[in-house]
Structure formats: structure tokens, C-alpha cells
Amino acid sequence: MPSARSILLALARILLAGWILSAVALFLLQRRLVFAAPAETVAPAARGATLLSVPSGSGWRVAALHWPAPPGARTVVHFHGNGEQLAWQVELGEALHAAGYGVVAAEYPGYGLMRSVEPTEASLYASADALLRHLEGPLHIPRESLVLQGFSLGTGVASEMARRGHGARLVLIAPYTSMADMGALTAPWLPARWLVRDTFDTWSRAPSITVPTLLLHGADDDMIPPAMSAALARRLPDSRRVLLTATHHNDVFARSMVEVLTALRRFAPP
Numbered sequence: 001m002p003s004a005r006s007i008l009l010a011l012a013r014i015l016l017a018g019w020i021l022s023a024v025a026l027f028l029l030q031r032r033l034v035f036a037a038p039a040e041t042v043a044p045a046a047r048g049a050t051l052l053s054v055p056s057g058s059g060w061r062v063a064a065l066h067w068p069a070p071p072g073a074r075t076v077v078h079f080h081g082n083g084e085q086l087a088w089q090v091e092l093g094e095a096l097h098a099a100g101y102g103v104v105a106a107e108y109p110g111y112g113l114m115r116s117v118e119p120t121e122a123s124l125y126a127s128a129d130a131l132l133r134h135l136e137g138p139l140h141i142p143r144e145s146l147v148l149q150g151f152s153l154g155t156g157v158a159s160e161m162a163r164r165g166h167g168a169r170l171v172l173i174a175p176y177t178s179m180a181d182m183g184a185l186t187a188p189w190l191p192a193r194w195l196v197r198d199t200f201d202t203w204s205r206a207p208s209i210t211v212p213t214l215l216l217h218g219a220d221d222d223m224i225p226p227a228m229s230a231a232l233a234r235r236l237p238d239s240r241r242v243l244l245t246a247t248h249h250n251d252v253f254a255r256s257m258v259e260v261l262t263a264l265r266r267f268a269p270p
Contacts, residue, residue: 034198035119037083037111042087048236056130063113066132067093069102074270076147077104079154085112091252099261100270106131110244121198122175128157131167143166147268156200169268170213174221174249177203206235213239214267218247
């Protein structure tokens with residue numbers, strides 16, 4: 001009959017093996033979780049908007065929808081969440097345009113019309129940077145009129161573009177501090193901080209983002225804790241934060257569009 005010690009050792013080996021397998025699975029599969037692109041590509045189409053196809057300088061073309069700004073108005077450049085695609089940004093783009101803004105909705109590598117490009121933190125940054133240079137260059141949209149806006153995953157992209165000197169204002173909707181922090185929150189039993197490949201570390205870059213920043217967060221967000229936007233607001237040099245009442249994560253625009261537009265108008269009038 002096995003001794004108690006041998007049984008405990010066997011259990012410990014099983015637990016350790018399970019822990020190692022979980023860590024390996026997280027490392028190998030994490031990009032499927034972070035870049036959870038919709039399975040079906042929908043062709044984007046919107047009245048009054050032009051579909052842009054911009055050279056990335058890295059061998060692919062960047063897709064975006066552009067609603068031109070009225071004369072003298074600001075242009076909002078929107079970076080969407082991880083489970084969305086460009087075609088799904090039409091309603092938001094039309095709402096922002098109706099409010100008096102120009103709008104550019106950006107697509108990501110691995111998503112929609114850019115599905116063939118591998119999605120990584122670096123490729124998302126390269127695409128966003130190329131798009132913004134195209135807006136500031138060939139399209140002659142002044143940097144001073146650009147408002148960078150990100151939702152969820154897109155807050156990491158928008159904040160990095162602001163750090164690089166793009167745009168004059170920054171709007172972060174449901175922001176996280178970093179993907180390493182999100183990994184630690186989701187799987188606290190694993191060394192997520194060592195395993196995360198695409199860090200999107202807004203926390204570390206926050207002190208170097210000098211443009212005025214507006215943070216919006218659903219008070220009842222159960223995916224990205226509102227405490228993360230509160231921590232970022234304290235760390236950013238020039239920030240203000242608005243909690244959206246009775247709002248969770250994926251219903252920010254469906255439930256609180258009026259509040260979002262009101263806060264945006266006060267922060268960066270068209």
C-alpha cells in the first residue's frame with residue numbers, strides 16, 4: 001500500500017505538471033485571446049466615408065474608414081477593441097461625424113480586411129503609425145486637430161501613438177494598465193508577467209504622455225476593472241476621468257453614447 005508521503009509526492013507532481021501545461025498553453029495561445037478577431041470578415045461601407053488603403057512600410061496596407069471633418073473641426077482617430085473589426089465601427093463613426101467631428105476608424109493586422117497580416121503589438125503599432133503619418137502628410141490633417149481615441153485593446157495603441165508625438169489629445173475608453181496586469185488578473189496562479197508577449201504597457205509609458213487625456217470607464221465594467229483607469233489617471237501628467245454610470249464593458253457605446261459624446265465635446269470641442 002502506498003505511503004502517505006508517496007501519495008503526496010504523486011499529487012505534487014500532478015499539480016506541477018498541470019501548472020506547467022497551463023503556463024505553456026497561455027504562452028502559446030495568448031495571441032488568440034488578445035487578438036480575438038471576428039471569424040467572418042464584413043466589408044466596411046458607410047455613407048459619406050472613404051475606405052483608405054495606406055502603405056504600412058512593412059509590406060502590407062492599412063485599412064481605415066475616413067469621414068472628412070468640416071472646415072476647422074477636429075478629427076477623431078478611433079482604435080477599436082479586440083473582438084471587433086472595422087465594419088463594426090460605422091455606427092460610432094457616424095455618431096461622431098454627426099456631432100461635428102471628422103472621423104478615422106482604423107483596422108488592425110489580423111482583422112477584417114487585414115486578416116492576412118499577423119497581429120502583434122509591433123504590427124498594430126506599425127499600422128497605426130503609418131496611418132497617422134498618412135493623415136498628417138498626404139491628407140494634410142494637422143496634428144493639432146487630431147484626437148486619438150482607443151477602446152479597450154485600442155487604448156494601448158492610442159497611448160503609444162500619443163507617446164510617439166501623434167495627435168494633440170488622447171481619449172482612453174475602458175483602458176487597462178498593461179496586458180501583463182490583465183494576465184495576472186485573469187490567471188493569478190501563473191507567472192503571467194513573464195509570459196506575456198504583447199505587453200501594451202500604458203502604465204509604463206503614461207508619464208511620458210504629455211497631451212491632455214480623457215479617461216472614460218464603465219462604473220460596472222467586469223472585464224477591465226475601473227481601478228485601472230483610476231491608476232492611469234493619477235499617473236498621466238494631464239488627465240481627467242469620467243465614470244459612466246450603469247455601464248459595463250461591451251455596452252459602453254450602446255448604453256452611454258450620449259455621455260461619451262458629452263464628455264468628448266467638453267474635452268475636445270469639434
